Amino acid sequence: MSLLQLLFGNSIGKKLVMAGSGLLLLVFLLGHLLGNLQLFAGPEALNHYAHLLHSKPALVWAARLGLLVLFGVHIVTSILLTLENRAARPVAYHREDTLKASLAARTMIWSGLTVGAFLVYHLLHLTLRVTGPVHHMTAGGPDVYANLVASFQNPAIAGFYLLAQILLFFHLTHAFQSAFQTLGWNNRHYTPAVEKVGVAYALLICGGNCALVLSVLTGYVG
Numbered sequence: 001m002s003l004l005q006l007l008f009g010n011s012i013g014k015k016l017v018m019a020g021s022g023l024l025l026l027v028f029l030l031g032h033l034l035g036n037l038q039l040f041a042g043p044e045a046l047n048h049y050a051h052l053l054h055s056k057p058a059l060v061w062a063a064r065l066g067l068l069v070l071f072g073v074h075i076v077t078s079i080l081l082t083l084e085n086r087a088a089r090p091v092a093y094h095r096e097d098t099l100k101a102s103l104a105a106r107t108m109i110w111s112g113l114t115v116g117a118f119l120v121y122h123l124l125h126l127t128l129r130v131t132g133p134v135h136h137m138t139a140g141g142p143d144v145y146a147n148l149v150a151s152f153q154n155p156a157i158a159g160f161y162l163l164a165q166i167l168l169f170f171h172l173t174h175a176f177q178s179a180f181q182t183l184g185w186n187n188r189h190y191t192p193a194v195e196k197v198g199v200a201y202a203l204l205i206c207g208g209n210c211a212l213v214l215s216v217l218t219g220y221v222g
Contacts, residue, residue: 033205033208161213172201
């Protein structure tokens, strides 16, 4: 049996794939936020960080492609599991007990797909620079600081980013707990702590990203 058959041939394997890819994406989100927070240090710091990353284009594009594959695997696996769950219960319950499942849990597939659509826009917007006011340049390459400021000064772009972070928050709060549950960290001793850490992590990521947008939109950074 091949590794792909082992991982995708049954629901347990798919859940492990989704949990593992999800945890790797959580690590990426933290690193991405830490880099972007240099916006508060000023143009020189943020542009130096961006130019340092882009000084090795092969490595950067390998990381980007790896991230897209990772995100694609996560999304496809979640869709397959959702379809399997629906096939196992083709007739809905007459009375659905939604009290046992949080809003985040019941909307995971939709929040995930929406965040995926946002990721595509984000790449087109700030990475490939094919949309939005992101055409400022410096001698060393794109002026990332000026591009971010010009973009988030636009209320429509800023609003879309903020909405995406709200959806990401709901997705992360359940995803964090679900990933550890899949990996076996699910008992009365660990679960409450994992839930709290998950909420704290989601607040850190989404709050930090929102702070970036709002700092520009309110004129604190500019």
